[in-house]
Amino acid sequence: MEIERTLHMVGGDGKDSYATNSRLSMKAIMETKPVLCKAIEGVFASLSSPAPAKIVIADLGCSSGPNTLLVVSGVIGMISTSGYPKMMELQFFLNDLPGNDFNYVFRSLQQLADRKEGLLEPPYYIAGLPGSFYTRLFPCQSVHLFHSSYALMWRSKVPEELSSGVHLNKGNIYIGKSTPSHVVKLFQKKFKEDFSLFLTLRQEELVSGGRMVLTFLGRKSSQMLAHGDVGTMWELLAQALQILVQKGHVNEEDLTTFNLPYYAPSVDEVTELIEESGLFDVEHTGVFESSWDPHDDSKSNGDAVADCARSADSIANCSIRAVIKPLITDHFGESIVDELFQVYVPLVAKHLEKGRAMYPVIVVSLKGRLQKLDTPAGSPYSVLFL
Numbered sequence: 002m003e004i005e006r007t008l009h010m011v012g013g014d015g016k017d018s019y020a021t022n023s024r025l026s027m028k029a030i031m032e033t034k035p036v037l038c039k040a041i042e043g044v045f046a047s048l049s050s051p052a053p054a055k056i057v058i059a060d061l062g063c064s065s066g067p068n069t070l071l072v073v074s075g076v077i078g079m080i081s082t083s084g085y086p087k088m089m090e091l092q093f094f095l096n097d098l099p100g101n102d103f104n105y106v107f108r109s110l111q112q113l114a115d116r117k118e119g120l121l122e123p124p125y126y127i128a129g130l131p132g133s134f135y136t137r138l139f140p141c142q143s144v145h146l147f148h149s150s151y152a153l154m155w156r157s158k159v160p161e162e163l164s165s166g167v168h169l170n171k172g173n174i175y176i177g178k179s180t181p182s183h184v185v186k187l188f189q190k191k192f193k194e195d196f197s198l199f200l201t202l203r204q205e206e207l208v209s210g211g212r213m214v215l216t217f218l219g220r221k222s223s224q225m226l227a228h229g230d231v232g233t234m235w236e237l238l239a240q241a242l243q244i245l246v247q248k249g250h251v252n253e254e255d256l257t258t259f260n261l262p263y264y265a266p267s268v269d270e271v272t273e274l275i276e277e278s279g280l281f282d283v284e285h286t287g288v289f290e291s292s293w294d295p296h297d298d299s300k301s302n303g304d305a306v307a308d309c310a311r312s313a314d315s316i317a318n319c320s321i322r323a324v325i326k327p328l329i330t331d332h333f334g335e336s337i338v339d340e341l342f343q344v345y346v347p348l349v350a351k352h353l354e355k356g357r358a359m360y361p362v363i364v365v366s367l368k369g370r371l372q373k374l375d376t377p378a379g380s381p382y383s384v385l386f387l
């Protein structure tokens with residue numbers, strides 16, 4: 002599976018699209034707004050004097066839909082109220098993989114210009130930036146603020162040993178109860194490689210005092226199956242695929258070779274890798290729980306679900322389908338998608354009889370550190386801010 006081509010949310014603004022079905026992640030963007038606001042204050046406090054004429058902000062894994070604009074308008078609003086230096090301009094880069102519906106993003110930008118905030122805003126310029134955030138995206142020391150929401154649980158690829166068939170994760174598409182421990186370690190190893198690389202690349206691109214606010218699905222505990230329902234939703238989707246195998250509508254071999262390029266890390270795994278890298282100071286770490294049902298705004302935990310069928314339909318056909326359909330279509334063909342989700346909904350509904358399906362979300366805010374470079378002794382450039 003070539004992730005850079007196949008991984009993207011459903012484009013456009015139709016019934017299945019991410020634009021129509023992104024309320025789940027919209028809630029996380031709202032929840033993490035105070036953290037982003039603090040990071041912006043931090044960027045301004047760290048600016049050299051005289052202040053630069055331009056601030057560069059990048060949203061990594063921006064997708065297409067209202068959330069893309071929500072992040073941009075949120076940042077513009079926060080900067081507008083922060084007493085930004087006169088004459089300052091903002092440059093936004095909206096990054097995602099090349100398969101993202103950038104045309105939709107570009108078409109929707111006019112809505113930003115049309116909104117009336119009533120505040121004096123700095124001039125802003127917006128550009129799309131296709132490419133994987135597991136590669137270098139920007140010149141050295143050119144970005145003041147990175148933001149990324151609901152994207153970093155996606156891996157750069159499925160672990161090679163799984164995609165090549167050296168090891169199998171039979172009956173699963175991610176880490177499930179029957180996943181062998183050596184396969185769990187492969188997912189874990191891929192996360193470590195990807196996240197360490199991500200930190201190194203971004204630190205190279207950040208200006209001195211630059212900040213990075215990252216929000217992604219994770220686990221509260223280091224126990225592998227303590228995912229809340231992060232893992233359960235994928236286990237239930239694997240069960241639905243197994244039912245299609247039994248019906249002869251999906252080839253068993255196709256199911257065996259399908260694994261998600263995904264890993265929801267624990268808070269400890271994340272903070273250990275940040276510390277190990279030595280590249281960032283952690284300014285904030287937090288975890289909050291969110292319901293898989295995008296229309297469930299209740300804050301209390303463990304409640305019974307009033308209407309399991311309706312809630313299951315929202316989870317399956319809004320939260321999961323808009324995200325996973327392109328990967329399913331690429332691997333199994335488009336013809337199975339409707340039947341797969343028809344089978345999936347009752348499995349999710351049965352699961353909801355136990356209570357609301359919740360998952361943990363990790364948010365970290367990082368500040369780039371002063372780095373010592375390996376340069377010849379006595380060089381005037383032996384200490385640089387990266």
Ligand SMILES: C[S@@+](CC[C@H](N)C(=O)[O-])C[C@H]1O[C@@H](n2cnc3c(N)ncnc32)[C@H](O)[C@@H]1O
Nearest residue numbers: 009026062064068097098133134150151152155
């Ligand atoms: C669930 S969407 C989140 C979109 C948006 N940030 C939000 O909060 O609604 C995750 C996005 O991350 C993108 N993504 C995943 N891996 C990526 C990578 N390596 N580089 C760039 N974007 C990536 C996906 O294509 C997808 O559009």
